[in-house]
Amino acid sequence: MTPTELLDDLVAGRLPDARGRFGPWGGRFVPETLVPALERLEAGARAALADPAFRAALDDELAGWAGRPTPLTHAPGLSAAWGAEVWLKREDLAHTGAHKVNNALGQALLARRLGARQVIAETGAGQHGVASAAASARVGLPCRVYMGAVDVERQAPNVERMRRLGAEVVSVDSGDRTLRAAIDAALRAWVLDPEGTHYLLGSAVGPHPYPWLVRELQAVIGREARAQILVRRGRLPDAAIACVGGGSNAIGLFHGFLADGAVALIGVEAGGRGSGPGEHGATLAHGRAGVLHGSHSLLLQDAHGQVGETHSISAGLDYPGVGPEHAFLRDAGRARYVTADDGEALAALALCAAREGILPALETAHALVGAQRYAAAHPGALIVVGLSGRGDKDLPALAALGVGGAR
Numbered sequence: 050m051t052p053t054e055l056l057d058d059l060v061a062g063r064l065p066d067a068r069g070r071f072g073p074w075g076g077r078f079v080p081e082t083l084v085p086a087l088e089r090l091e092a093g094a095r096a097a098l099a100d101p102a103f104r105a106a107l108d109d110e111l112a113g114w115a116g117r118p119t120p121l122t123h124a125p126g127l128s129a130a131w132g133a134e135v136w137l138k139r140e141d142l143a144h145t146g147a148h149k150v151n152n153a154l155g156q157a158l159l160a161r162r163l164g165a166r167q168v169i170a171e172t173g174a175g176q177h178g179v180a181s182a183a184a185s186a187r188v189g190l191p192c193r194v195y196m197g198a199v200d201v202e203r204q205a206p207n208v209e210r211m212r213r214l215g216a217e218v219v220s221v222d223s224g225d226r227t228l229r230a231a232i233d234a235a236l237r238a239w240v241l242d243p244e245g246t247h248y249l250l251g252s253a254v255g256p257h258p259y260p261w262l263v264r265e266l267q268a269v270i271g272r273e274a275r276a277q278i279l280v281r282r283g284r285l286p287d288a289a290i291a292c293v294g295g296g297s298n299a300i301g302l303f304h305g306f307l308a309d310g311a312v313a314l315i316g317v318e319a320g321g322r323g324s325g326p327g328e329h330g331a332t333l334a335h336g337r338a339g340v341l342h343g344s345h346s347l348l349l350q351d352a353h354g355q356v357g358e359t360h361s362i363s364a365g366l367d368y369p370g371v372g373p374e375h376a377f378l379r380d381a382g383r384a385r386y387v388t389a390d391d392g393e394a395l396a397a398l399a400l401c402a403a404r405e406g407i408l409p410a411l412e413t414a415h416a417l418v419g420a421q422r423y424a425a426a427h428p429g430a431l432i433v434v435g436l437s438g439r440g441d442k443d444l445p446a447l448a449a450l451g452v453g454g455a456r
């Protein structure tokens with residue numbers, strides 16, 4: 050089937066298929082010992098998400114604990130600056146400060162329902178670790194978070210937050226001592242106890258069923274945004290734009306508008322400091338097909354097929370892989386992917402802070418650059434931007450970069 054024919058299947062809810070594939074992308078490339086655990090997780094997740102009682106419990110916690118629905122905020126300052134009409138979907142106002150809590154809460158509730166005795170997670174910058182620690186505490190399960198030794202050092206405040214939320218933080222001293230090594234360590238720990246442990250994966254990546262499960266849990270962003278823009282503006286936006294690291298906040302926003310063919314879906318990757326190897330985190334722009342962390346997707350690789358180095362000012366966008374559904378949406382022509390470099394992201398962050406009184410995360414600033422570009426090409430357009438998280442966590446990084454605030 051052509052990608053366009055398969056797109057109809059995606060819109061109708063038939064993708065991923067039984068093998069966890071979105072066309073050629075996705076699947077399950079893991080050690081034999083993990084297959085039964087992934088099959089149990091898939092069956093359990095499908096049953097839970099189809100169970101009105103589970104849905105009601107999840108919705109209740111999303112509202113009462115996580116603070117949903119998040120507002121859709123008109124941005125008059127950015128609109129005037131860019132010559133468009135910009136609205137911000139405020140995931141920065143969700144509990145723990147980013148969209149990650151939607152997924153962490155959903156999986157923690159699922160883990161409890163499936164009888165897990167403990168939750169494990171991996172984290173890079175620490176945001177997913179904090180969300181996992183908080184959600185695990187909320188559902189009453191112990192939580193262990195694997196984190197590269199380099200990141201433990203760089204992200205000391207988030208390490209402290211996780212510990213205060215009752216999580217055990219394990220510093221990983223192997224491999225590259227950052228996120229990739231942390232994921233490897235979490236997978237190794239899971240192999241040792243696949244029955245009693247729930248692996249709370251943090252983005253729309255990894256082996257099936259994670260890309261599907263994380264998308265289902267993040268789709269609340271797009272569902273709310275679509276309903277909110279219809280109430281406020283009486284029509285659909287011209288474009289929905291989000292930043293893409295692993296791709297979870299973007300896939301969540303996009304799914305609200307997938308069936309609305311006239312709404313342009315635009316993902317923004319980290320262009321870093323250049324397009325050469327190791328200078329960016331733009332997997333859809335520069336990656337080649339390969340397998341990473343159990344999934345067949347696009348992947349930054351060097352000439353020998355080794356996983357490539359990455360760079361971005363935002364720790365959440367420098368993952369060398371990307372969720373398989375984004376590779377599919379690109380092939381099918383339903384979503385477009387662009388890059389924003391470090392300097393552009395910093396300028397957009399400063400403008401949003403100065404004009405809207407909202408300090409976005411460095412990751413989020415990349416989405417704002419995408420909106421600025423879209424506005425330049427489509428004057429007057431109605432644009433919804435996924436404001437994936439707040440920038441408080443980035444204050445040390447901004448200070449280290451020597452970036453001043455607007456006065």
Ligand SMILES: *Cc1c(COP(=O)(O)O)cnc(C)c1O
Pocket residue numbers: 147148149176177251252253292293294295296297298299365366410412413437438439
């Ligand atoms: C982690 C993070 C991202 C990137 O992750 P996705 O899975 O691509 O959404 C983006 N924004 C914020 C604020 C984050 O914390």
